[in-house]
Amino acid sequence: MCSLTKSTSSCSVDDSDLRRGPWTLEEDNLLIRYIARHGEGRWNLVAERAGLRRTGKSCRLRWLNYLKPDVKRGNFSLQEQLLILDLHSNWGNRWSKIAQFLPGRTDNEIKNYWRTRVQKQARQLKIDANSSQFQGIIRSFWMRMFLQKIHGPTSSSAMSCSDCTSQPTNYASHHSALPPQPQWQEVHNQGQSDMAITMQGMEHHEQNSESERCTDSCLSSMESINISQTSQLPEYRTSPFQSVANNGDYSTSDKDCLIASNCNGMEAINLLTMSALGEIGNSVGNSHTDENGLVGCDFEDTLWNMDELWQFRNLQ
DNA sequence: AAAAGTAGCAACCGCACGTAG
DNA sequence: ACTACGTGCGGTTGCTACTTT
Numbered sequence: 081m082c083s084l085t086k087s088t089s090s091c092s093v094d095d096s097d098l099r100r101g102p103w104t105l106e107e108d109n110l111l112i113r114y115i116a117r118h119g120e121g122r123w124n125l126v127a128e129r130a131g132l133r134r135t136g137k138s139c140r141l142r143w144l145n146y147l148k149p150d151v152k153r154g155n156f157s158l159q160e161q162l163l164i165l166d167l168h169s170n171w172g173n174r175w176s177k178i179a180q181f182l183p184g185r186t187d188n189e190i191k192n193y194w195r196t197r198v199q200k201q202a203r204q205l206k207i208d209a210n211s212s213q214f215q216g217i218i219r220s221f222w223m224r225m226f227l228q229k230i231h232g233p234t235s236s237s238a239m240s241c242s243d244c245t246s247q248p249t250n251y252a253s254h255h256s257a258l259p260p261q262p263q264w265q266e267v268h269n270q271g272q273s274d275m276a277i278t279m280q281g282m283e284h285h286e287q288n289s290e291s292e293r294c295t296d297s298c299l300s301s302m303e304s305i306n307i308s309q310t311s312q313l314p315e316y317r318t319s320p321f322q323s324v325a326n327n328g329d330y331s332t333s334d335k336d337c338l339i340a341s342n343c344n345g346m347e348a349i350n351l352l353t354m355s356a357l358g359e360i361g362n363s364v365g366n367s368h369t370d371e372n373g374l375v376g377c378d379f380e381d382t383l384w385n386m387d388e389l390w391q392f393r394n395l396q
Numbered sequence: 397a398a399a400a401g402t403a404g405c406a407a408c409c410g411c412a413c414g415t416a417g
Numbered sequence: 418a419c420t421a422c423g424t425g426c427g428g429t430t431g432c433t434a435c436t437t438t
């Protein structure tokens with residue numbers, strides 16, 4: 081009865097009967113209609129009962145990567161791109177893990193983005209895309225682009241070093257008024273140029289151990305930002321951390337830091353950076369915010385402007 | 397205008413892992 | 418404990434659209 085030999089497939093359709101390649105509109109409709117009525121369930125059954133001559137795997141992939149209603153399409157926002165960069169430095173090619181932090185984006189999409197854009201850029205710069213050097217260059221370059229957009233071309237040279245690393249990031253529960261405008265400061269750390277944003281006129285507050293850990297970790301590995309109102313950060317208040325937290329891998333703090341932990345200890349990911357970029361992006365002309373509060377703007381082209389990036393690399 | 401080259405992305409493949417029987 | 422099956426993941430392939438020559 082069953083002629084399928086592959087261990088990963090169950091037996092419902094003869095192998096020669098199985099369709100491959102691009103999905104047709106009709107197939108899409110069959111799958112959508114079936115899932116709308118019966119839910120996702122077991123994919124081999126879905127394929128069979130929906131009347132599709134496809135493997136369960138193929139149906140699953142098509143649904144998750146393309147047909148599912150909450151799949152977001154189109155260019156990655158600035159925040160998403162920076163987030164991918166940060167998350168990839170933490171987890172490497174664990175695309176599904178990274179995708180958890182980008183609602184509506186699939187692991188496949190992120191993987192493709194990384195391979196086509198980021199790796200291409202790294203190749204052209206003759207730097208390993210996984211290296212900290214590449215991460216540092218890209219971050220610093222992007223930050224500079226922001227500054228130039230905001231203050232004009234001379235602003236970046238006016239940045240000065242300060243003792244911002246000693247300042248706590250814990251403001252959220254203490255300020256109810258709108259925060260002062262962010263001041264950008266460049267932090268030189270062990271030969272690498274990391275960027276940090278701190279708030280002018282902020283107060284030092286007592287830190288609990290959690291926020292201390294967070295602060296240390298944030299500043300040691302990536303740019304850090306201090307924002308006084310987490311309520312301005314809709315995209316990270318409810319997701320993806322809360323959903324991840326349900327699995328026990330992460331915990332959220334109602335302070336300013338989002339703590340990520342794994343078996344190797346505590347790792348902090350200061351995702352507020354991304355939100356801050358959103359704030360800044362909004363303050364710069366030609367930007368827009370999508371329905372999820374993520375910022376898209378006309379930086380898309382300049383982000384990967386090879387000429388400028390190459391010049392910037394040589395300055396490092 | 398046509399051929400060649402390139403980029404982007406959807407889809408597939410093989411492997412690993414979890415789980416039910 | 419073993420096996421078969423279902424699912425998820427990362428790597429790879431191949432098609433299509435776009436760009437360059």
